[in-house]
Amino acid sequence: MRLTLRCAAVKHQRIVAIATGRLEPLFRSRGGAQSPTIAFTQGCFLAALAIVAIYGIVLTSNHQETRWLPLCAGTIALVGLALTATIDIFGGVDVYRPLPGIRAEALATFAVFTLFLAFYSSTATLDPSPYNAHVRQAVAFVHGHTYIDAPNFIEHASFGGHNYQLHPPLPAILLMPFAAIWGMGVNQTAFSMVFGALDIALTWRMLGRFRLSIDARMWLTVFFGAGTILWYETVIGSSWALSMVVAIGFTVAALDELFGPARPIPLGILAGLAALARYDLAFDWPIYVILEYRRRRAIKPLLRMIPGFALAAAIYLFLNEVRYHSPFDRGVFLFAGPDTQLFGLRYLPGNIYTLLMVGPSLDGRFPYIHPRFVGQSILLTSPAFVLAMRPSFKRIDALLILIAAIIAMTPSLFYFTNGFSQFGTRHYLHAFPFLLVLMAMGVRWRADQLTKILIGFSIILIAYGVWHYSHYGLVP
Helix, strand or coil: CHHHHHHHHHHHHHHHHHHHCCCHHHHECCCCCECCCHHHHHHHHHHHHHHHHHHHHHHHHCCCCCCHHHHHHHHHHHHHHHHHHHHHHHCCCCCCCCCCCHHHHHHHHHHHHHHHHHHHHHCCCCCCCCCCHHHHHHHHHHCCCCCCCCCCCCCEEEECCEEEECCCCHHHHHHHHHHHHHHHHCCHHHHHHHHHHHHHHHHHHHHCCCCECHHHHHHHHHHHHHCCCHHHHHHHCCHHHHHHHHHHHHHHHHHHHHHCCCCHHHHHHHHHHHHCCCHHHHHHHHHHHHHHHHHHCCCHHHHHHHHHHHHHHHHHHHHHHHHHCCCCCCHHHHHHCCCCCCECHHHHHHHHHHHHCCCCEECCCCCCEECECECCCHHHCCHHHHHHHCCCCCCHHHHHHHHHHHHHHHHHHCECCCCCCECCCHHHHHHHHHHHHHHHHHCEEECCHHHHHHHHHHHHHHHHHHHHHHHHCCEC
16 A cells, blocks of 8 residues: 555656656756766767867968867867767667766766867967976976976076976976976976866866756856856966966865765865865865765764875975975065065955956957956956855855855965966965855756856856957056
């Protein structure tokens, strides 16, 4: 009798779902998000091919040679289409029905990576950035020393008769295999675009941990990849930009682990590595520990996070001892000079003004609205970030993520420079993954009209900034 009633109830739920057009709950994955379909994956590959094709047509019409990275993206997209077509033909699956499981998620993540590799490489010149401090550092590591060959235009610290780069070491460590093969011929900008595409693929994967439809998940993914200054920083590929691009990738991976299986050892390693690309992120380690405790409700598993933190700290201390005979990174202090106070309360008003209020320059020269090199308010580059205030902060997890974002921003708010020579506010980019998590927490399954409008407007603003920089640069 009970079994009959239960079957009747399930059947009734399905009839109500069909009648109301709310079928999504019937196809949710274990994490709460709607699983991707083969058709979605194929759509991403087709979009990547379309971007590369348009890029090739534009270059051909201007009698320019097609660059190698977009061609690679197009080739990968063709391979992906062939793979999904094989699954469609021989796998006996419905391409329009969500497929729960690792295979569907892996294919969709790969497709998103391909799409943004095509997007980034087609919206950039791919010329190597002259500000390639990470390549210089990687070459130095390969040759067994820490000092670099630093021309005057590369920001560096001089100590003990040698020059040292100012940036955290992780990007250079990742570049070492390429530097071992090509030396100074490594294209840091190309590496930045590949890693930036990986950032967005990891973002797509991370958003799968939340209760989101495919529609909402893709809107948030596209926002992060094209509606924030991550697009600009990725295609610029300079020394400061690459540090941020790498830091974001490991932060997103850490958040994916935190809201997914929450294994302490990988979580500690990922959060530790993120701090080796942006030192400010080390202050967020306690937040990861607290959130992990809320998942495990035990102290012992938290101890497994310590090796990851300790590894990052050991690399940091070792490099500083070798370079500056000090446990602390003295590079920026030496670069700025003894008369400069690097951190202070007096810098707070100016940095808040940059973060929230600085706008573009307006004049009679085409195109009349000009992004300024001193930066531009986050509200005038990515207004969709206001949606990070949507979730209820009575929910402890949301409150802790908000605190993590504030902690990540705090050192830059008291820093002596606002990060000038920038589009947007690059000093706060490493906090963007936490804001994106808050946006995901505030979405109720589908992306509503306000969400889509704000994301669309953000993409237009960032696209204008990227276009203006490539044609006119930034104005004082």
